[in-house]
Amino acid sequence: MCLTLTAAERPRLKKMAYGHKTGHQARQRATVVLLAARGRGNARIAAETRLHVDTVRTWRNRFAQGGLPALADRKRSGRPARFTPVQVAEAKALACQLPAETGAPLSRWSCPELAAELTVRGITDSISASTVRRWLREDALKPWQYRSWIFIRDLDFRAKAQRVLDLYARTYEGEPLGPDEYVLSSDEKTSIQARCRCHPTLAPGQARAMRVNHEYGRGGAVAYLAAYDVHQAKVFGRCEATTGIVPFMALVEQVMTQEPYASAKRVFWIVDNGSSHRGKKAIDRLAARFPNATLVHTPVHASWVNQIEIFFSIVQRKVVSPNDFTDLDQVRDRLRGFEDRYNATAQPFQWKFTTSDLDDLLARLDRHTLADRHQESSVALAA
Structure with a gap:
């Protein structure tokens, strides 16, 4: 029996037979049908495809009776389910409970721990961790993961955050900022250590990442204080032995004694609630030293509103990690050099x-x- 293909079936069969992404079984079945459409007998097709003649006969007849859809696998009853829907539901319910609530001395559930707990409780006789993982995947349950969070406890959270966001948009108390008004974002990056590796760092090579020795000697630590002009994309930084009021005021002095900030109408300093610049005393201290400077605090636990944190993340990735410095002088030189490099090409953050x-x-x-x-x-x- 010679099969007759329609104009629509032939290209689809060819794509199945010769496509790079076609499964092996689908490729074989399409090849059988194409060869049968050329008038070849079952024995010859079996020889060319290295299939059993009964297999060739089966797919040839199926296509003749049902067309392309008949080349797909038929539904199979499969092995009887080993676990009941109730057992699956109980496993998922257990995964949605904290281990401490169930009396288990664990902080988080893992699939092996859940499998063991299900057996101990008599919910199942025995079960593998992979089966539990498959069940949890159905509802995107991942009890081994966690995310930390914190309540907003600053009663003036919205007002403080809005003030900072308005400054980023060059607005203060409903009025647009003038060309001689500037916004600086400032903070401290504490404890940048000088870790002198016991063996020299190896440069990367072909199919080899840079290699940094795990053991190191401690060479001390410095604090890096920086102020970032959010609209001019310019950074001013300094290294100090520690943080505090005096180092922070030294940074303010460094910035406010140079132009255009010395003669500016107003310079807004956005800071968090760290001890170096906390509360009204810090506001008064700054205003007394520089009358054109205004200290603006972010809400408590909202340092993510402060753009300087973005710059510090860049410093961490590009300057500090992996930490390999011979002494603190090398740390200071690297930070000063990076400031110059960054200021030469920086663009304001797209806030x-x-x-x-x-x-x-x-x-x-x-x-x-x-x-x-x-x-x-x-x-x-x-x-």
Whole structure:
């Protein structure tokens, strides 16, 4: 029996037979049908494809009866399910509980630990970790992962955050900033260590990453204080033995005694709530030394609003890691050299988080807080 192919079937069969991404079985079946369409007998097709003649006959007949869809595998009953839906649900419910709540001396569940716990509790006779992992994957459950979070405890969070975001948009108290007003983001990067490796660092080579010896001698540590002009993309930094009021004021002195900041109408210093510049005393101290300087605090636990943290992350990646310095002088020289390199080509950060995004964030947090309180109340009532 010679098969007759339609104009639509032939190119699809050829794609199945010769496509690079086609599965092996689909390729064989398509080849059988194409050879049969050329008038070849089953024995000859079997010889050319190295298939059994019964296999050739099977796929030839299936195509003749059902066309292209008949080349797919038929549904099979498969092996009877070993675990019931109730057992699967109990395993997922266990994964959604903290181990401490169940009496297990663990901080997080892993698939092997869950499998062992299911057996101990008599939910299953025996079960493999891979089976548990497959069940959890169905609902994207990953009890071995965790994310930290913190409540907003600054009562003026929105007002403080909005003030900072407005400054990034060159606005203060509803009025646009003038050309002689500047915004600086400042903070300290503490304890940059000089780690002298016991063996020299090896440069990278073909198919080989740079190699840094694990053992090192301690050469002390320095604090790196920096101020970043968010609109001019210019960094001013200095190294100090430690942080504190005196080192921070030395950084302020370094910046405010040079132009254009010395003769500016106003210079806003955005800082977090660290001890070097915390509270109204710091505001008064700065204003007394430089009347055109205004200290603006970020909300408590909101250093992510401070753009200098972005620059410090760049310093960590490009200057500090991997830490391999012979002494503190080399650390200072590297940081000063990187400042010059960065200022030569830097562009302002593309800050996209606006006050509208802030309102959305606070609204989501309020919803989560209300949901948590409702859950706590339900648990208390049930108890």
